[in-house]
Amino acid sequence: MRRLAACLLFLVVACSTGAVSDRYFLDEWAVDGPERLPAGTDTITAENNGEWSHTLVVTTEDGHVVAASGLIESGAMTTLDVSLEPGPYVISCRIVAQDDEGGLSDHYERGMNHRVMVET
Ligand SMILES: [Cu+2]
Numbered sequence: 001m002r003r004l005a006a007c008l009l010f011l012v013v014a015c016s017t018g019a020v021s022d023r024y025f026l027d028e029w030a031v032d033g034p035e036r037l038p039a040g041t042d043t044i045t046a047e048n049n050g051e052w053s054h055t056l057v058v059t060t061e062d063g064h065v066v067a068a069s070g071l072i073e074s075g076a077m078t079t080l081d082v083s084l085e086p087g088p089y090v091i092s093c094r095i096v097a098q099d100d101e102g103g104l105s106d107h108y109e110r111g112m113n114h115r116v117m118v119e120t
Pocket of ligand 1: 053055
């Protein structure tokens with residue numbers, strides 16, 4: 001019984017951290033996920049559902065980088081620990097790659113940017 005109570009307590013703690021909801025999905029050409037996050041320390045999960053590799057970068061609205069993942073390959077997932085002050089942020093992919101015709105493919109410009117409001 002004591003073990004069951006410990007398990008239930010763990011579940012309550014795990015659910016109350018918000019870890020499940022702070023998940024962002026990357027694909028061509030969008031970043032989808034919550035539009036509001038709590039201020040303070042948080043863990044953001046990034047899941048790449050696209051065919052291409054992507055990154056997940058958290059910046060303030062004026063472009064200051066708060067946290068950045070490495071390359072997230074197609075089908076892969078990663079987490080980022082962030083500490084956020086209240087205010088507007090942008091979650092985006094910052095890859096710029098050359099396409100088959102020699103032009104540049106800027107993932108941010110193609111739509112992989114998502115505005116988030118961090119609130120107390
Ligand atoms: Cu990308």
